[in-house]
Amino acid sequence: MITRQVLYLKSLDSDVQILVFSQWPDFLKLLARAFKQNNIKFISSMNISTDVSVRISNRKHSVLKGSAEIELFKKDPSITCFLLNAKAQAAGLTLTNASHVFLCEPLVNLPLELQAISRIHRIGQTHRTTVWNFVIEGSVEESIAYMSTKKRLKLIEESQPKKSSKGGTPESGQNGSVHVNDDVLDATELSKTLNGMVDSNDSEVISNGDLWGSFFAATATDIIQSVVD
Numbered sequence: 001m002i003t004r005q006v007l008y009l010k011s012l013d014s015d016v017q018i019l020v021f022s023q024w025p026d027f028l029k030l031l032a033r034a035f036k037q038n039n040i041k042f043i044s045s046m047n048i049s050t051d052v053s054v055r056i057s058n059r060k061h062s063v064l065k066g067s068a069e070i071e072l073f074k075k076d077p078s079i080t081c082f083l084l085n086a087k088a089q090a091a092g093l094t095l096t097n098a099s100h101v102f103l104c105e106p107l108v109n110l111p112l113e114l115q116a117i118s119r120i121h122r123i124g125q126t127h128r129t130t131v132w133n134f135v136i137e138g139s140v141e142e143s144i145a146y147m148s149t150k151k152r153l154k155l156i157e158e159s160q161p162k163k164s165s166k167g168g169t170p171e172s173g174q175n176g177s178v179h180v181n182d183d184v185l186d187a188t189e190l191s192k193t194l195n196g197m198v199d200s201n202d203s204e205v206i207s208n209g210d211l212w213g214s215f216f217a218a219t220a221t222d223i224i225q226s227v228v229d
Contacts, residue, residue, distance in 0.1 A: 001134065002020070002031060002034075002102060002104060002134060003031070003034045003035065003038055003040070005102070005132065006018060006035070006038075006040055006080060006081060007038060007040070009100060010040070010080060015077040015078070016080065016099065016100065017073070017077065017079065017080060017081075017082070017097055017098040017099065017100070018080060018081045018082070018098060018099075018100040018101070018102055019081075019082050019084060019095060019098050019100070019101045019102065019116070019119055019120060020042075020081050020082065020083050020084065020102045020104065021084050021085070021086035021101065021102065021103050021104060021116045022083075022085070022086055022104035022105060023085065023086040023087045023105065023107065024104075024105070025085065027104060027105075028044065028083045028085070031083065031104070032044065032083060035081060040080050040081060041078055041079050041080050041081075042079065042080060042081035042082070042083060043069050043072060043073055043079050043081075043082055043083070044069070044082070044083035044084070069082075070093060070095070073095065073097070073098075074095065074097050077097070082095065082098065084116075086103070086104075086107060086112060086113075086116055087112060093119050094119070094122060094124065095119045095120055096120055096122060096124045096125040096126070098119070098120045099120065099125075099127040099128065099129050099130065100120075100129070100130050100131075100132065101116060101117055101119065101120055101129070101130070101131045101132065102132050102134065103116065103131065103132065103133045103134065104134050105134065105135070105136075105141055105144075106133060106135060106141055106144040106145040106148050107144070107148065108144055108147065108148070110148060110151045110152065110155070113148065117131050133145065
């Protein structure tokens with residue numbers, strides 16, 4: 001599905017550039033193999049494959065380390081995808097040359113997800129940006145995606161200005177709806193430290209409540225919906 005989506009976007013724009021985030025290095029290895037088989041040019045800041053390469057000035061270079069590959073991705077529009085670790089490399093990069101973000105699996109901690117998205121959705125971006133979330137149906141990922149959506153909706157609700165004595169709000173529209181500034185919401189979450197969300201092994205740290213929710217949130221929602229219906 002991910003490879004097919006990349007090929008579809010390339011059919012619309014041959015110079016499209018995409019950031020591909022996954023928290024699983026082994027999955028990025030498989031994805032790299034699929035990209036190579038489908039002639040999708042990509043680069044990674046991780047040593048995910050010994051034969052992954054990009055061509056520079058008619059010379060073959062193995063996958064680069066540090067900031068070199070970041071600059072290469074910025075300067076070479078023929079490189080379609082940049083494979084990144086969602087937990088270790090979601091923060092600190094400015095890659096506004098890309099216009100799409102692929103989240104290969106949902107993340108429990110909303111700030112980690114927003115950090116990944118903010119690699120392209122930031123000052124200096126001149127293109128429309130799109131975030132693609134990939135979720136395996138019937139798996140634990142459904143529950144995690146449900147929790148992530150619930151957290152964002154809660155953040156929106158908490159960020160809405162309180163009603164005045166006249167019953168309105170400072171940012172209410174004519175129909176009474178409240179206009180929510182996504183950038184303000186994201187800034188609120190991005191201001192939170194990522195310490196404690198990722199351990200020394202680059203594994204996502206989640207609370208006991210989120211752990212239970214990861215397994216049962218979607219199932220519980222389906223049961224409640226079936227009763228309501």
